[in-house]
Amino acid sequence: MKTQAMENARRWLAERGVVKVNGGWVDAQEPDRQLTANEIAHSWAGEVFTDEFLDATEQVRLAFGLLDLLDDYWVTCEIRFADRGPGGPLPADALWDGYRRRLEAKQDAEAVTYSLWADWFEDHNTAATAFAEVLGNDIGRVVAEGSTSLLRRADRVLACSSPVPWPVKQGVYDTVARLPALHRPLFKGLLGGYHDVYGDLEPTAALALLARMELPADTPHLAELRSVLAAGHRNHYRSPSAWDSAV
Structure with a gap:
């Protein structure tokens, strides 16, 4: 599935040095170590909701784009944490x-x-x-x-x-x-x-x-x-x- 949300998520990660190369994920700070989708989800999914350049609705859509991109349950956990946490509820x-x-x-x-x-x-x-x-x-x-x-x-x-x-x-x-x-x-x-x-x-x-x-x-x-x-x-x-x- 290739959605606009997914492409936005891919671009957002790339701006932070996380890119997919030859079928695997790497971080610019550790280019020789391949990352799993789960590692990226734990490192970055929560950060979506601290991005001050996005309003709350854009944050939610970006988070779902990460879910599409990574297909990792932890992304949904971060969505729920954001909704139920002190900054919630989400739209x-x-x-x-x-x-x-x-x-x-x-x-x-x-x-x-x-x-x-x-x-x-x-x-x-x-x-x-x-x-x-x-x-x-x-x-x-x-x-x-x-x-x-x-x-x-x-x-x-x-x-x-x-x-x-x-x-x-x-x-x-x-x-x-x-x-x-x-x-x-x-x-x-x-x-x-x-x-x-x-x-x-x-x-x-x-x-x-x-x-x-x-x-x-x-x-x-x-x-x-x-x-x-x-x-x-x-x-x-x-x-x-x-x-x-x-x-």
């Missing part, structure tokens, strides 16, 4: 537009989805806002339009939505149950809701959702999930023997 439009665009893109979005799952969704202070911004506010459009990019975004968000509190995501889950194209990622969200340490689901409602979904009978772990939910279990870690019994 919400730029912040969440950056997430939505990358969730809709064809390119791999693992760093973005991991960021949502491990950081924004696991934190009850940010889960509701983050889930609404990346999916909840647009679920009507997803159903009405069903475009490839919107379905791709919904797919990715649902699959990593396990830590989102059940009352926050239940309405979206109920709506998604009407879309067979999203039943597999919805199932991943439900399965994670049961197995993840911070997963959250309501057994009766989750079981009712499963009954509405079009999933192959041999879907891995479908029978076990139905069994534990029918028995009223909310989370694997609260009843560790329940899953083994179901298996």
Whole structure:
């Protein structure tokens, strides 16, 4: 993916002596040592938010350009630190537009989805806002339009939505149950809701959702999930023997 944001990030790094040469990164101060993307992310992603020549929106866009360029999760950490830190919050439009665009893109979005799952969704202070911004506010459009990019975004968000509190995501889950194209990622969200340490689901409602979904009978772990939910279990870690019994 070659975006203007990525090119701006490449130019910004080059101004600081960090360039890509022969497929690897080097710093002008240590030209004989090749740097990893992760090293660059740790060294420079946070510096974006101290650049006084950029306003807050430009800083956010540049940070996402670094994410495109480096494809390293640590960039998303620095974005979150800046939003939640003393200089935050970041401009919400730029912040969440950056997430939505990358969730809709064809390119791999693992760093973005991991960021949502491990950081924004696991934190009850940010889960509701983050889930609404990346999916909840647009679920009507997803159903009405069903475009490839919107379905791709919904797919990715649902699959990593396990830590989102059940009352926050239940309405979206109920709506998604009407879309067979999203039943597999919805199932991943439900399965994670049961197995993840911070997963959250309501057994009766989750079981009712499963009954509405079009999933192959041999879907891995479908029978076990139905069994534990029918028995009223909310989370694997609260009843560790329940899953083994179901298996």
